[in-house]
Amino acid sequence: MPVGDQFLSRAFGLLWRSDRPLDQFTASGESGAVDVTVRRFPRLEDRPGGTPINNGEVFADGARFSFGDATFDVFGGERVDWASPSDDAVPAAFFGTVVAIILAWRGLVPLHGSAVEIGGQAVLLAGPSGAGKSTLCDALVRRGGKLVSDDLSVMKPVADGGTPVLLPGRPAIRLFPDGAPSAEIKQLHPAPMVDPTQTVPLSSLVLLQPSAVSGGLPGASEALSRQLFRPQWMQVLPHRQTRLASLFFASRNVTMLTLPGAKDRPDISINEKVDQLMSALSNADGHGPRFGE
Structure with missing residues (x-):
């Protein structure tokens, strides 16, 4: 559900706020503290010093994951910044590996x-x-x-x-x-x-x-x-x-x-x-x- 130019969704016990609809989650009209914020950027800054793993890297404060031409930066279990030259909507890859990284970072299984x-x-x-x-x-x-x-x-x-x-x-x-x-x-x-x-x-x-x-x-x-x-x-x-x-x-x-x-x-x-x-x-x-x- 949009709040200003934001969209609120619920999934996996968390309230998500995004500047694009998270169309694979349940739209929410809840109020209160948001658990995870998702934002699109024209490009992401370099993020050196990570440990390579599959299609990404793990850092002390989060992770970076790439799929196709989309790149996602996870910061702890609270924030995702992403960029893609071909997608304006949140790419499907977000709803798999990226979400799993966030949930694992928050101590879930x-x-x-x-x-x-x-x-x-x-x-x-x-x-x-x-x-x-x-x-x-x-x-x-x-x-x-x-x-x-x-x-x-x-x-x-x-x-x-x-x-x-x-x-x-x-x-x-x-x-x-x-x-x-x-x-x-x-x-x-x-x-x-x-x-x-x-x-x-x-x-x-x-x-x-x-x-x-x-x-x-x-x-x-x-x-x-x-x-x-x-x-x-x-x-x-x-x-x-x-x-x-x-x-x-x-x-x-x-x-x-x-x-x-x-x-x-x-x-x-x-x-x-x-x-x-x-x-x-x-x-x-x-x-x-x-x-x-």
Whole structure:
């Protein structure tokens, strides 16, 4: 929602103010202190002294990330300056890696997965690229679930004995046109969403992979830890130990389930997967679906 020449949005438990619409977040009419300020500049000043990491650098006071011809300067977890000669609107790259850097800098735990609220609990869908996370997320929403987040999900820090909770993200799911992967770019499809001002308890992790999760707490902790968003960045950003401890403590209270990914078992329809997953989620013993294996 514009305030003067500013736009206010809510996502991941934060209030964002930008001089351009953050069209992948929920517009907000809230008043009060802003958590993150986003501004476009004709160009960004040189920023020497950083440690290179992937498409960027990490500094004592923040990070720089480049994608295409857009460059983003993150200052702590409170400010983003960006420049692009070809984009006047905020580039799509902002809503992935840049947002994850901000959230990690603020002590939150970014995860690579889509989440749906079912019966008051969040189910996190994770797996490699092309496994069908967003497609399964969309199918669950069509069955009556509510979107929590798509692709980038964020967990609050968890202490020993605490309950893991997710913070709602963008109110849309990225899907290929006509539901089939192709050379075309995914498009955003609005979806019914949970209250963006509330948290949702995380109860289950559904891994779209052919193999089962190793038994016991070590296997569960490893499985959840592998879902960190941009893991190489997470290794060098502040609060690394808090993230690792949070993932360990969260794994004690998260049921681990597996489903074959889209490439593993293309013969299984999305409706069959939803049926099997809903059945598995209702099982008290927490065993995942077998699909006749």
